[in-house]
Amino acid sequence: MYSSANVSERQAQAPSLAISTVIFALRTDPGTGRSEIWLPLVRRIRQPHLGKWALPGGPLGGRESLQDAAARNLRETTKLEPTYLEQLYAFGGLDRSATQRLVSIVYWALVRPEQADLARESENVRWFRASDAAGLAFDHDEIVAYALERLRGKIEYGSVAYHFLGARFTLAQLRGVYEAVLGRHLDPANFRRQLRSARDIAATDEVLQGGRNRPPRLYTYTGPDQEAPSPGPAPRLPAEGQSAGPPS
Template sequence: MFSEAANVTERRQQPPALAISTVIFALRPSASSGRPVLWLPLVRRIREPFQGHWALPGGPLTQAESLQDAAARNLQETTAVVPKYLEQLYAFGGLHRSPGQRVVSIAYWALVEPTEAALAAESANVKWFRADKLEQLAFDHNEIVNYALWRLRNKMTYGTIAYHLLGEKFTLAQVREVYEAVLDRTLDPANFRRQLTADRQIEATGEYLQGGKHRPPRLYRYTGVARDNFGNFDDDEAVVPGTGPPSS
């Protein structure tokens, strides 16, 4: 007991370690309604601290890689996901967020299309969970997920980020379902269609979605240049209105 306590004290006296954690959002159908809802993959910790608890994919930063490269590498190693959209979220550095040595975690968040999410590795220690029904995670990872959700919902109201959760071709109803899933509210189909087609960010492909019982809906694609140009946005100064920034 004494040696363990002494070891913790010794680690506390060391310089803070730097780690990477990443929230990955994807849409998957609800088991009850079949409508898309937000899911994210978690990794079961196999060692202390928090052994056996679920946590965000992540790991240490090596000497020879950038923060974004480290986030991408950790995702590929743990989940086999290679997201096209990867953005820096925030630096989480609470004094007591990790037992033992202090750890500052640079959090990222990623969005993946359905085809990308389908390729994600799953095992006894890597599973997908509904973002709105998470248990208590390791460290402060619930706080990180909540902040990533706020950031996603905020960007949905003024940007074109929703298209990163869709495939290359989609129906207008599928776009609306993305907004409804993320914002967690029902949108008027007619008003949504009118606003969506008025902003000239999408165009009809000339194709139709096949396989339904009714008249097949028209397929569209996103035409904005932003789709393939999203990169590393370091919005470190952002805060959640009414709640203040995450602990640091």
């Protein structure tokens, strides 16, 4: 048994551990019709950084895995059910929080548009365009930037793009996902071919009616739910500098 002083000394030394999640969804700009990346943030209701926007997160329970903790917390704070969830990075710089030593294991998630529309905003949850998410609490600006970088990397090799969309989608919608994430225009003809070979999608016999032009065919994703084993190059090093905090 420890004395009370001994215990509080140990607690001061032992960094506290939290799980946070960067959640991405796509929204279509009503004006241009282009897809854009959005993410939900929660308002800080206590110090430090009271009132600022921050990533949803919370402590790690004793009876749940890291991924379970991320999923649970994400559900509790934003009411969202992700279709994709993956660990991003563990942030543990000394200067992350002014009031305590804090280690955050951060996940990133994708949710479908229905979810994003359904989860309406409340006083303490608001959606932001990814490009507008600045001035966040703690080091969350940099965490979001790193998550976007990972998303870009992963969409080129892996099959995460489908997790932004529903069960049936047109190739134009899928291309919209790629264009939003990569930030550049893609040739429709070549895009089609690149997917037909190697990517796991299948054409249905349905088409999407109601548009102004020729009705596009609908496709479905046939791959595994949470990503197949797949080597492929590694992510950019999120250097903690020599002894500092988050990715640069």
